[in-house]
Amino acid sequence: MAINRYVKKAGMLVGMLGIIAGCFQGDRAYAEDVTQKTSPEKVNITVHKLMYDQGTNVNIAIDGIKNDGYTHGKYPTGVSNFDKGKYGEVAFTLANITNLVLPKTDSELTNTKIDEIVHDVETKGANSEYIKKASNKVTQAVNENGETTFSNQPAYVNEKSNAYVLYESQSADGLVTQKAKPMVVIAPMTDRTGQGFLQNIHLYPKNVVQKLRFELTKFSEDGTAQSKQSPLKDAKFELYKGEPGKGTKLGDLVSDEQGNLMVTDLTVGKYYFVEIPSTSVMGSGQEPTTDQYLLGADARNDAHNKLTFEITNAGVKSNLTASYVNYKAPTIDKRVTNGSGHEHSFQIGDAVNYQGTVHIPTDIAGGTDGIVVNGVKSATSPYSVFKWGDRAGQGLSYVAEKAHIKVTNKDKSIVLKESIDYRLISSKDGFVLDFIVNNGKVSNALAALHGQDLSITYDMFVNDAAKIATPLSNNVDFVYNNNPFMQEEHHEKTKAIVVTYGAKFLKVDSGLFGTGIKATPLEGAEFVAKNAAGKYYGGLTDTDKDGVKEASWVDNVANAIRLKSDKDGHFELTGLCEGTYSLKEVKAPNNYQKLMKEISFKVDKDSYQEANRLTIKNNQKATIPMTGSRGFQLSVLFTCLLLGLGAMSATVYLKKKA
CATH class of the missing domain: 2.60.40.10 (Immunoglobulins)
Structure with a gap:
């Protein structure tokens, strides 16, 4: 008891x-x-x-x-x-x-x-x-x-x-x-x-x-250094619960002025963020402007998503936070470094030297500080496509063995090597430089240049198919992709303009007593052209057998090309660069005096226009009929008539004055 x-x-x-x-x-x-x-x-x-x-x-x-x-x-x-x-x-x-x-x-x-x-x-x-x-x-x-x-x-x-x-x-x-x-x-x-x-x-x-919350901060970088990051507002995200690529969407989020967005009411489970295109971030099929950024490969709704977090049965020991960086797209430029005048004019056969510039994105080999989830860093994915392609347009020729392609950093102190840092793929009308050479990535040498400018120099040649005073362009198609898991290439295009000029001429009779009255076109006049260096135009010849004819200039006038006026008195000289030239008449039309002085002319953007065709006059040779001949008599009579008419005119004039 x-x-x-x-x-x-x-x-x-x-x-x-x-x-x-x-x-x-x-x-x-x-x-x-x-x-x-x-x-x-x-x-x-x-x-x-x-x-x-x-x-x-x-x-x-x-x-x-x-x-x-x-x-x-x-x-x-x-x-x-x-x-x-x-x-x-x-x-x-x-x-x-x-x-x-x-x-x-x-x-x-x-x-x-x-x-x-x-x-x-x-x-x-x-x-x-x-x-x-x-x-x-x-x-x-x-x-x-x-x-x-x-x-x-x-x-x-x-x-x-x-x-x-x-x-x-x-x-x-x-x-x-x-x-x-x-x-x-x-x-x-x-x-x-x-x-x-x-x-x-x-x-x-x-x-x-309590239910948990997760704070994601969105950053952007300035294109020069991965450490230079700023909050990025208006970036859009979706939150999913489940396995990446297979989850259930929970809601939409937009980053604020500080780049922050907050998710609340979280319990046990796996989650991931998906970034979608916005005013700040551009997706596939869209080309970003200078103040926009590329959609990354690591926050997509697929199995490769790295912007994930999990609240396990054991919970979490610290605040749930993450940061994600968007990187600027590569930018390109192209210019001509030689040629005459502001328009970069060339003569037929001249080498045009181009310099292309590519700003290498800071995440070319992956963004080392791109993703941080609960204190754990992971790199964003590297670029899987990075190509510079250049195609010659009409009037230009690409000659592989004479292109002199060179790839360096901006100050030329580092030279990248073919087959190690890039692959050169040549075709009939151009070439491609493929920089993805290291198991789907760029070389270490190129990766080390991230945030800097890459310089690509090469030559193309003006050919005899060039239209005169018409822009000649070769077109760049720069192709890149920062998503190694999807074929969503971006294209950025640019071109550089060059031109070749010419001049048009008209050969005419100087007219009655040199007055220009009754001036008629003259056929058969022959000229040679001379440049400012005193050499004569020798025509077009493919001297090195590369398929491109070159304009030649010779010392001996006998070897110069003769420019002949046609039945309309027309002739022209084409395929020249801007400058001052002269014409020397080497044969006059029958019964006309050959010009003793050279005729100076300018070649520029306007000299090939029909309205600016240069007129060149020739005087007839002096001819006196035999004494006592009918021709002589008629000549004297005609002269007297002219004198008489002049006297009559004067008389009338005097009477009127009285």
């Missing part, structure tokens, strides 16, 4: 702790709340894990549940069974501390001692002496309903009760903000009447939980 009285008293100790698990209204006995008159040797201890959000207002004094071993059915608003699917794994350890606290059969466990045990286990956990020296420890995780049962635990054995401490030995960091308070349980536990015992003991520990 003494033992039974002790058991009845000790069995109520859990209720005396006043531990709050929630609240209930209208408690009722469940089927498992059965009692028996005799003390059970073994009991089942079931944990019903409860939770409520830290913002829920629960009055512990009013709404508390006594852990009296019975089941309780209803909870207040905001209190529910623990959801491990959202808030992570929770496990409890049941430790038998009988030998530590009930050494004698008739000993008692006071409230003061219980408070001591609870405090020690609450503050030290597994390092508590009560846990370390327990005779038996069992750890079990709660199920999807927040429940777990420690079955067949010793109760009244050898006329001695068993004492246990139950504590929450595992919970998700961050998601669980307040663990359940440890409980001391004496088994067997008496029922509410004090006359019987519970075979099944039900306990209701509780957690205060």
Whole structure:
């Protein structure tokens, strides 16, 4: 009887702790709340894990549940069974501390001692002496309903009760903000009447939980150094839950002035961000302007997404943060470095020297500081396509063996090597430089130039198909792709203009007595052209057999090309660069005087226009008929008539004046 009285008293100790698990209204006995008159040797201890959000207002004094071993059915608003699917794994350890606290059969466990045990286990956990020296420890995780049962635990054995401490030995960091308070349980536990015992003991520990939030900061770099990053506003993202490429979309986000965007209400699971095109960031099929950035390869909705994070069953030990950098696209330029005048004019056969410039993106080999998730860095993906292609247009020729292609850094101090740093692919009308040579990446030498300008110099040649005074262009198609997982190439195009000029001439009779009256075109006049250096134009010849004819200039006039006026008096000289030239007449038309002086003329952008055709006059040779001949008589008569007419005119004039 003494033992039974002790058991009845000790069995109520859990209720005396006043531990709050929630609240209930209208408690009722469940089927498992059965009692028996005799003390059970073994009991089942079931944990019903409860939770409520830290913002829920629960009055512990009013709404508390006594852990009296019975089941309780209803909870207040905001209190529910623990959801491990959202808030992570929770496990409890049941430790038998009988030998530590009930050494004698008739000993008692006071409230003061219980408070001591609870405090020690609450503050030290597994390092508590009560846990370390327990005779038996069992750890079990709660199920999807927040429940777990420690079955067949010793109760009244050898006329001695068993004492246990139950504590929450595992919970998700961050998601669980307040663990359940440890409980001391004496088994067997008496029922509410004090006359019987519970075979099944039900306990209701509780957690205060919270949903987590994730802060993503979006940066951009200035195109010169990866360390120079600035917040990027108006970047658009989508948040997904699940495996990258297969998740469920949760919402849309846009970065603010500081580049920040915040995700809230996160629970256990895998998540990833997907970036989509915006006013700040351009996607495939669109070419960015100078103030825009490329959509990266690492925040797409596919299996290669690196902007991922996970809230595991163990929770998170620190704030959830990430940063993601967008990089500027490469830019190109092209110019002509030689030629005459502002228009870069050339004569047929001249080599045109081009200089192309490519600004190498800082993430050409991957952005080393591009992605940081919860303090862990990973590089963004490298470029998988990086090609400079140049095609000669009409009037220009690409000659591979004479192109003199050279690739260097801006100050020419570093020279990149063919087959090591780039592949040269030549065709009939142009070439391609492919810089992806190292297992899908650029060479180390090119990667080291990130954020700098790459210089590409080469020659092309003006050919005899060139239209005169018409822009001649060779076109650059620069192709790149910063996504090695998708074929979404970007193209940037540019061209550089050159021109070749000419001049048009008209050979005419100087007219009656050199007045130009009744001037008629003259056919058959022959000229040679001379340049400012005093050499004569020798025509077009493919001297080096490369398929491109060159304009030649010779010392001997006998070797010069003769320009002949046609039946309309027209002739022209084409394929010249801007400058001052002269014509020397070497043969006059029949019955005309050959010009004794050279005729200077300019070649420029206007000299080939019909309106600017240069007129060259020739005088007839002097001819006097034989004395006494009819021709002589007619000549004299004609002269006299002219003189008479002049006198008559003068007479009339004088009379009018009088």
